[in-house]
Amino acid sequence: MVHTRTPAGPGRTGTRAPGRAPITTRTLRIDRWWAYPASTFTVLLAFIVYSTYAAVANRDYYADPYLSPFYSPCLSWHCGAVPGSQGAPHLGWFGTWWIVTPAVIVLIFPLGFRLTCYYYRKAYYRAFWLAPPACAVPEPHRRYTGETRFPLILQNVHRYFFYAAMVFNVILTWDAVIAFNFDGHLGIGVGTVVLVINAVLLWLYTLSCHACRHVVGGRINHFSRHPIRYRLWTAVSKINPIHGRFAWASLVWVALTDLYVRLDAAGVLHDPRIVA
Secondary structure (H helix, E strand, O other): OOOOOOOOOOOOOOOOOOOOOOOOOOOOOOOOOOHHHHHHHHHHHHHHHHHHHHHHHOOOOEEOOEEOHHHOOOOOOOOOOOOOOOOOOOOOOOOOOOOOOHHHHHOHHHHHHHHOOHHHHHHHHHHHOOOOOEOOEOOOOOOOOOOOOOOHHHHHHHHHHHHHHHHHHHHHHHHHHHOOEEOOEEEEEHHHHHHHHHHHHHHHHHHOOHHHHHHHHOOOOOHHHOHHHHHHHHHHHHHHHHHHHHHHHHHHHHHHHHHHHHHHHOOOOOOOEEEO
């Protein structure tokens, strides 16, 4: 006897569609497939909660010469006039008028870059939307439209956030350089090291991005005619496979950097330093 499968109709898809194997179990995987999305959910949620608190606190973000990356650059004259932030450098673009804290405006760009990042999309799609939660584990959603509709269509602005992230990396690198200046004297403190590591990790995360790889080597038919771009593309391609590691390391470290500056500014800890 020859068994034939009934083709699935256009209105029914998924594991229970006609013609599919009659398996009622959600998944046949016996490993801890839920560990990755669960840990991702925990870390991202912790970062969201902490960064939200740090952004609205509007205090304790400057401990001379350390400036929190969440508040850099300070855009209002009010920067440096709140508790725990006296003397903070500021641009004053918004004058004394301010509706939200400086961090709310500043964080739009680096967070926009991370939210639209190809790696983070996979991470929070699985952890928060279960789309799908893991390989060989069906998602609970009945329809899938990809990134063709609002709001996911906004993921296409990732390349523009990449340029903004590069600008902020330059600013945070300058903050790391200033962290060696203690009232006009060259020195180094634990906070200096923290800010330098933060800048390095952010550069590695940004430069290993797929968008960066496309910028330096995309739309080229003959690499032999563009030797400089070929070298840049080769360099980016070497660190691109570990882009995910830089994504997590920079995410955790930027939060720890803000926490260190915050505790130092609040007087909770004393920054060990060596000044010439």
